[in-house]
Amino acid sequence: MDELKLSVASSPHASHPVGTQSLMRDVLIALIPAMAMGIYVFGFRALIQTIVSVIFCEIFEWGYCKLMHKPIPCKDLSAAITGVLLVFVCPVTLPYWTIIIGDFFAIVIVKQLFGGLGTNFLNPALAGRAFLMLSYPVPMTTWALPGKANWAPLGMSVGQEYIDASTGATPLSIDFMKNADDALNLTTSQFSLGDMFIGNIGGTVGEVSAIALLIGGIYLICRGVIRPRIPVAYIATVAVLTLIFSRSGGHFDFVWMLREIFAGGLFLGAFFMATDYVTSPNTPKGEIIFGIGAGLLVVFIRYFGGYPEGVCYSILVMNICVWLIDKATMPARFGVTKEMRAADKAAAKAAKKAAKEGSEA
């Protein structure tokens, strides 16, 4: 027994089989249906964009850590998710170099400069998209039409003749333009509800297919990777608001409500971006508030804002509020009942009053 080599450590001496890497891998798996639909609708350019984006995200992450002598975190796959998601929120016609700029902004500026994994306060992919939107508004709003006939060419940039022939509008931009002025003469019937559910519409690479995103989201919830509070609160808020205040004339228009929740990447945002661990609240109540807040912002931006869709900005704005939400929604202390809290409050009030009176006297 003398040569026993026993390790000692603080309890617990057990760990759950799921680690960071396997959580991230599950997110990537959940994105596969949406990726497949992206390729089916927009062609192989979508796949190449994704591969380029993932590679550059990992390179930027690796390079930054190498440069700053930080431990290399490539194994955790989080940069790969950012790479995929950034492509998913950009149009397929975007030149590859633009995506690489977005990757740089997302990984280096948004994530690493704020401390790397776990400490960035904005969702990197969405911040990258917001940055590209500001910098390259035209290519960022050039929407390829769905279908094999309109598959984008694989070259560095897509040519003008392709843009003239094969690009159009997204369901939400149609609604948006129609509200602004009717001159474009586009009818909302261009895309049916079924097309929007399946993904046969114009839009960004990953947002078009509601069903594919729903499958991915349900996979994540079933695997316990994400908790359902944020996506449910988010989608339900949008659903309720758009149902009560339908803009198709008349209230309680279910078709309008479904169009609003299938369109504009709401499912992509709700399942994959609002639930980003780093930039969402940590408390159960906070998650619900976060979801409701993002849902309200989506509808406000779509109805009253200067953009046809509001998912990206709704989540970014709520990201900034996370710290505040967490502070305000700390779980109730175990064993402290409502009456005890009320008594504490009353006591504090009385003490304050007494102190005030004392100072006056």
Next chain:
Amino acid sequence: MKQLFYGGVHPAEHKELSEHKPIRPLNKAPAEVVIPMSMHIGAPCKPVVTKGDTVMIGQVIGETAGLGAPIHASVSGTVKAVEPRPGTGGVPTMSVVIENDFQNTMHPDCKPRENVDALTPQEIIDIIRDAGCTGMGGAGFPTHVKISSAVGKADTIIINGAECEPYITADHRLMLEHGEKIIGGVRFIMKALQLDHAYIGIENNKMDAVAHLRELLGDAKDVTVKDLRTRYPQGAEKQLIQAITGREVPPGKLPADVGCCVFNAATTAAIYDAVQNGLPLFQRVITVTGGAVNDPVNLIAPLGTSFAHLIEEAGGFKGTPARVIAGGPMMGFAQYDMSVPMGKASNCILVFSKDEMPKAEANPTCIRCARCVNVCPMHLTPVFMNMYGKERRWSEVEELRIMDCMECGCCQYICPARIPLVQQFRTAKFAIRQAAAKK
């Protein structure tokens, strides 16, 4: 009916290793036992024997000095030494070393009691005190103190048969094989506390024990056996109270403050032995299990038997052990010295093979997934406690109510980044206590 508390985790149980092994005495009695004078919360006992004394089983060898319970000899023989010896807590503890004469001579006072029905509540409490009963589930709070402080305050008695830690099967086997002791013990506690009802809480992964106890009870209505959802830390006192009564014990308060009094199943059986059979607490059931022992077993062993001896009883090491733990995997203490003795609260010796070791990361990075917040049964936010704790900002950590943390380990178990949270919280609590002591 399934009872609930907030949070918790469900680690792989591994109880199958030993749950069908009947409790058996040691094949070979230990040649010497090392009985620590501190096996309970409170002041260590004062040894009342000296080197060369002859002792019998059940003879008092340590008397209380302040809060505590007396300690009895667990084998008959000669006192070899009274000196500090290594203990499971990691620090040397004053111990009485007895060389076994293998005669098993019982002390004459250890004989079955007649007409136990005539005992008054105070007499029962006195018997429990003299028998050295302490909590046998982990903390080791002196049982007689618990009972006397709850008389008149408690309206609910709960017997803790949850055994929520993975691997451990000592209480499970005890309930299956000595159910009558559990029920008899409960009734003595009821009498001592002058109450007419008690609950026995058992996790639903031990339905055979639930069925057995219900069968023994028959039509009797004074004890209710509750089957609970299998969820760690079901057996934590505050969580068990919450699961069975729905009451939450306020911070800094005792279970008696919400009218509850909780006893471990093994303690309950020990109370029965003390009152009915006149036996002090000198032996207990202990599970020796894990992937690196040849033959996982449930043993009834005299207190003070060394870990090395008990592991030999379980067929010795299988391959190379990686870690030996006193207690369960979630809250047990890793040991480095196999000569340490088992005490009143030792319910398990767990010998891990390399494959069973927890996963570790070289650079654990919090991804703020908040899984820890969702599993913390005390409603804490380990994610923020870690954030401030690693910067040593103790006042912020204290504001996050770290003192409510009971170190159950759920947060660290679930953490995908493998951050050593519990260790960090222990450091923080220590620093906060020191700062408070300075003031």
